[in-house]
Amino acid sequence: MRKRDEDRPAITTNDPSVAASPPSLGRRRFVGYLVAAPTLAVAVRLGLDETVDKQPASAAVPSVGGPAEIFDLSDMLTAAGMPTANLISLELRTDGTVGFELPRAEVGQGITTSTAMIIADELDIAVDKVEVTLAPARPELIFNQLTGGSNTTHSTYTPIRTAAAIARGRLLEAAALQLGNVPLSALDTVEGFVVGPNGAKIAYGDLAKAAASTETKQVQATLKPTSQQSVIGTAQNRVDARDAVTGKKVFAMDLDIPGALPTMVCRPPTLNGTVSAVGNRPAVLAMPGVTHVETIASGVAVRAQTFGQCIDAVRALDVTWGPGTAEGKSDADILAEVRKAQLPMLVPKVPLLTKTLDTDFTFWFASNSPLETNSAVADVRADSAEIWGSLKSPITAQEEIASKLGMPVSKVKVNVVTGGGSFGRKLFFDAALDAAEASQKMGAPVRLMWHRADDFRQGRAHPMATSRVRATVLGKEVLTWEQRHTSVKTDWGHGLGEIITATAAKLPVGDIGFSETVFALSQATHYNFGVTTQLLSEVDGGFNTGSMRNIYSPNAAVARELTVDQLAAMMKMDPLAFRKSFAYNKRSAAVLDKVAEVGDWGRSMPAGTAQGIAIHNEYHGVSACLVEIDCTPATVNRQVRDGVTGPRVTKVVFAVDVGLPINPKGLEAQMMGGIMDGIAITLTSSLHLKDGYFLEGSWDNYAYTREWNVPADVQVVVMPATSESPGGAGELGVPASAAAVATAYARATGKVPTEFPINHSAPLFFDPMPTVPPIPQSPTDGLTNY
């Protein structure tokens, strides 16, 4: 509950005297709609005006802020929605619960929890009375149903609060009437009740009908002042935690859609190969449990009573394959293509005696595969279709599926199901396309799932890249900083591209390509290094790529922070002191101080072990990470069956300032995940391309962080709010962590690594599975081998 707010007008209809109240941050009035409905329903426009917190430069030799300081990726995504966004709505039910359909995808990042918190706070109701569900594809939202760029909370915070504030005001009005025209100023709201004079108390649910509007009309609301927020900023457990631990949480493959039998696809032996001929369709159709065998765009789909029988059928198929899109190519070939596309450095004239530092780093392909493989349910009928899947760009999915099926968009319903992780993977809808096509060709509903081996080999990959830096130094000043990032093309075909098209003219980056725009908008200026340029160039290598958590930034940050350590060494400065004195953003100093204090920066460390430190700013947030790593032979050479060991990160301290933390516990979880990602991409996890396909086929091949790689000591410090609006959090944990691990490794070994992960070019640690058949059979020794 909160104290009564005398100066907060409860009336929400267009009252000119109220509307005239002076606008100030957090006290501005926002517009929404009362919707004609049987119980109280409120709608607001998603993409309501947002405030951008700009950080002033303050160092002695300030750099001119790059585009990311003026208008970053979060702003672009938010702004893109403004002219086109439609309404999102909140309803109050007679049982006192609130329903809200969020037009975003929950994939583990905790947005259903944080959204429930935002509504609960503004409406004065318990968090568990708010039910947040995921909206199906709503084409009228156009650009505003994309879950990406760590943008959900940034873009929905104020609109959702507005809806809740309007609902609260309406409840007060209804209660005032019921209590015999008591003045609104005598009423307040407490934990789901309107309370009035002489102990009067009416439950929200009992006001749901009375507060309903008979006509749809525009109304205004004033939001609760920050000082009176009582839920936002408090640690809350996930709203779906109990379902998760009891096995009740439902993912796409757990849905019971009538008739939707298990379906898998026999995929080509090389990347994106095509089906030339199927030699034994009748024999496979006759196998136990198999009901259908049909060729689709991505391979040969089989439908059976169980997935086990699908695996048998996929393995039995005799398919002649056409060539793939990277036929015969291996890592070194692609690196050579990337090298050819590298942009030259353009150092301006610098004074005599200026020293130049050049660094050059290679980042190999990586996989954004989550634990839940690509999967979707499809029920395609003669003239309509329904799809279920974890989809972060459901509108684009709907459009492409409709086009594939030859149906109008209005005949294709796309439902968004909670996802088993994403890391960028679910921006695409590869399984939904497979499922729709298979269901149409088979004339039957399908529950289609990718095999794990396919998910690594044919699924989306983080593109190979190089990142080069040239810095010039004169005395204690860095005069210039040029970073050139060159990458295999990142696929943006999931619809983000439309946003760019819509907003390109308004961007301060001029007429450049889409990837270059995202790069420019995501790469903040981190240090006052004089003349700073950060550019991206790309080559198209025929790969299935996509954004992996934090897109370019983890690679760019590793290159930047390793170079920064070398600049510090040139000036004989401590890495922490150097970063603090050159930090572009004032907030960076606070997070640096925090990790240094908590992590005891500079403490004496045994030989072969070291600390490392790094920063990263993005999504209106700043972060710093301190890492301790153990590179002693005893640790590096420890043995784990079928596991990658090597250097072990023993301690991580991570400080994060996201402006306004909504749920510190959820934010901590996001940073923790980012730390584990950072450890993996720097030390252990990559895809190896050989002869046109990726060798990795299981989690023992793709070495994401496992228990034996986890630091015993991980501390995440959520900094106090520095803003009245939340920044992004889903990806912010990765770059500073990856970079701090890299700097710690360099300091522990005395050698700056030039490729990542550091083990990529070492002898392969696994025997690659065959490519024909494309998926391995499941073992049979599970009773004796755990």
Add this chain to the structure above:
Amino acid sequence: MPQQTFTVNGKQVTVDAPDDVRLLWVLRDILGIRGPKYGCGLNVCKACTSHINGKAFNPCSVPVGDITADDEITTIEGLPATVGADLHPMQQAWLDHDVAQCGYCQPGQIMAAVDLVNRVRAEGRDITDADLDTLRNICRCGTYPRLREAIKDGAQSM
């Protein structure tokens, strides 16, 4: 088609399924028990970890024909009943630490954790970081630090 009879979550079941179909698919696709998840089908990711006669195993790698009528299978759905409560202490520890992110690996993680605690306890000792390092379950969301804390806490109340 052969009939397969065994006990799952305290209830005897009989299903028609060929002997070589792995138990995971009998559970998920035939019996509709969807707590154990598919993550690889290779006995690597451990997302399907369940218990057979009180010990952890991975049903993705056991042909249903190898399961006998005397075998008692416990999936995450049946875990609370093994202690006669609404939640097993390990599940409660998971809630206390807000371990889950996407939640996909969590049924397998919890089943593996209970087994680990049982094994360590059988050796008459407390769980150590080295014990936790032996767990092979993948959490791609990377919630490992909370997972490790929850296992230590859950062990206290088991």
